[in-house]
Amino acid sequence: MRTYMAGIQAFFETNDIELRWKKIHRLFPAKVKKTGTKMWTTKDINVMLSSVRDLRQKALIHSLAASGVRRGAILDLKLRNLQEMPNECMSLLVYERNVEEYTTFIHAEAVYWLKKYLEYIRDDGEYIDKNSPLFRKTYQLGIQKVISMNEDLVMKSIWHAIRVSELRTDQQK
Numbered sequence: 001m002r003t004y005m006a007g008i009q010a011f012f013e014t015n016d017i018e019l020r021w022k023k024i025h026r027l028f029p030a031k032v033k034k035t036g037t038k039m040w041t042t043k044d045i046n047v048m049l050s051s052v053r054d055l056r057q058k059a060l061i062h063s064l065a066a067s068g069v070r071r072g073a074i075l076d077l078k079l080r081n082l083q084e085m086p087n088e089c090m091s092l093l094v095y096e097r098n099v100e101e102y103t104t105f106i107h108a109e110a111v112y113w114l115k116k117y118l119e120y121i122r123d124d125g126e127y128i129d130k131n132s133p134l135f136r137k138t139y140q141l142g143i144q145k146v147i148s149m150n151e152d153l154v155m156k157s158i159w160h161a162i163r164v165s166e167l168r169t170d171q172q173k
Contacts (some may be wrong), residue, residue: 048165051164059114060154062113074134079130082134089108091105
């Protein structure tokens with residue numbers, strides 16, 4: 001509602017039509033939290049990880065949980081954004097060449113699953129270089145062009161893990 005009204009408010013203000021926006025905003029419905037009522041605990045993450053078998057899902061969940069990045073950041077991550085660190089950790093450059101660029105880190109367990117996933121796709125015949133996407137869509141043939149996961153696919157992967165782990169029912173989404 002607020003998003004739709006912002007455009008209408010901008011239209012009226014641009015055309016010098018005075019309205020009492022404070023009163024209008026009081027009529028808006030209360031904001032509803034979209035993401036749920038609590039954070040995922042370490043136990044929840046472990047339940048999700050034990051419920052999925054796919055290496056990409058395990059690496060994705062580990063990377064998101066360890067680094068704290070938003071799911072939208074996954075889309076633009078390339079292998080060049082990873083850098084080895086001491087104690088078997090890695091740094092991850094997020095939003096490369098953007099004003100929001102920052103570096104975060106993933107721990108040894110996340111690195112283990114990420115390397116296992118990358119080894120799997122290499123063994124599957126995929127050519128990987130520093131410009132390859134960190135997480136890619138699945139494909140049928142190793143010779144096909146590699147395409148990065150899109151946000152919808154990231155969400156489906158996460159919700160699949162949540163659903164099979166039975167941490168939340170569909171009514172709790």
